[in-house]
Amino acid sequence: MAGNSQRRGAVSKGKKGPTAGSGGKNRRSLEGKGPTPKASERPYHPAAKAAKKAAHRAATTNARPGGRPPVRRRASGETEWIAGRNSIVEALRAELPITGIYVASRIETDDRVKEILAAAGNRGIPLLEASRQDLDRFTENAVHQGVAATVPPYAYKHPMDLLDTAADSGRPALVVALDGVTDPRNLGAVVRSVAAFGGNGVVVPERRAAGMTASAWKTSAGAAARVPVARATNLVRAIEEYQKAGLFVVGLDADGDVDLPDLRLADGPLVVVVGAEGAGLSRLVRETCDQVVSIPMAAAVESLNAGVAAGIALYEVARHR
Structure with missing residues (x-):
């Protein structure tokens, strides 16, 4: 009879004694653990890891001014990218x-895009089609407006190579050294001034200083193709090497010993050292200079950026010569 615990085999006899049926013992295991959680809620699932990275990226972006994503610093010798229609037109x-x-596929053309395409055809510059996602990745999420361009890494000279350039010119050497200038637009402006006033080149430190990026190229207005830029591992040592070669070193500083119009060293071979706006010359560089001069200004509290200061100094040197 069903349910008769007295029949043979109805009672299990184990080590802990006889038991009749489950008696609810396994009810909890039969109920299960509830609904399966979503993939994004499982800590070790790829979807959960991707969601965690996205949340971190969003938090980092919101923490930066204007909500911009963090900018990765380009390694030395890496190809430079120019983004945006106006920037590329100016660069061309x-x-x-x-x-x-x-160029992005299905780009809306305007006068700037037409000029870019025409200039590329005339100069034999390769035109390549890319998706907007690729352009975002190439330019590190810059506002590219559907077009971007590549510029090769700059080929720097050795500081002493600038003396060979001066010897070929037949005029006394004139070199500008930048101490702690980090804005590439200032570097480009200095290169342009050096070209305008017959200088032989620019020297920049290898570390903590602006390099010849696409922005510096553009600010130089083409002068970077004619004026060499050298990179020094140690700026003080490079200045000392110039002194051994017979060049006088003049530093620009607001607290100079001599006013720029009274400079008497301009006729000979010269190195003009320009410091960063505000900070001025570093202590070691100032101590290495043969003379420190200042640009007279109407207000003592005013300061000039490196590009403007270098342009004034080079004009004064050219006037003396």
């Missing part, structure tokens, strides 16, 4: 050595 007009132009 300044005759930057552009190696390729990437």
Whole structure:
């Protein structure tokens, strides 16, 4: 009879004694653990890891001014990217050595895009089609407006190579050294001034200083193709090497010993050292200079950026010569 615990085999006899049926013992295991959680809620699932990275990226972006994503610093010798229609038009007009132009598919053309395409055809610059996602990745999320261009890494000279350039010119050497200038637009402006006043080149430190980026190329308005830029591992040592070669070193500083119009060293071979706006010359560089001069200004509290200060100093040197 069903349910008769007296029949043979109805009672299990184990080590803990006889038991009749489950008696609810396994009811909890039969109920299960509830609904399966979503993939994004499982800590070790790829979807959960991707969601965690996205949340971290969003938090980092919101923490930056204007909600911009963090900018990765480019390694030395890495190809430079120019993004945006106006920037590329200006770069083409300044005759930057552009190696390729990437255009988004189905881009809306305007006068700037037409000029870019025409200039690329005339100069034999390769035109490549790219998706907007690729352009975002190439330019590190810059506002590219559907077009971007590549510029090769700059080939720096050795500081002493600038003396060979001076010897070929037949005029006394004139070199500008930048101490702690970190804005590439200032570097480009200095290169332009050096070209305008017959200088032989610019020296920048290898670390904590602006390099010849696409922005510096553009600011130089094509002068970077004619004026060499050298990179020094140690700026003080490079200045000392120039002194051994017979050059006088003049530093620009607000607390100079001599006013720039009274400079008497301009006729000979010269190195003009320009410091950063506000900070001025570093202590070691100032101590190495043969003379420190200042630019007279109407207000003592005013300061000039490196590009303007270098332009004034080079004009004064050219006037003396």
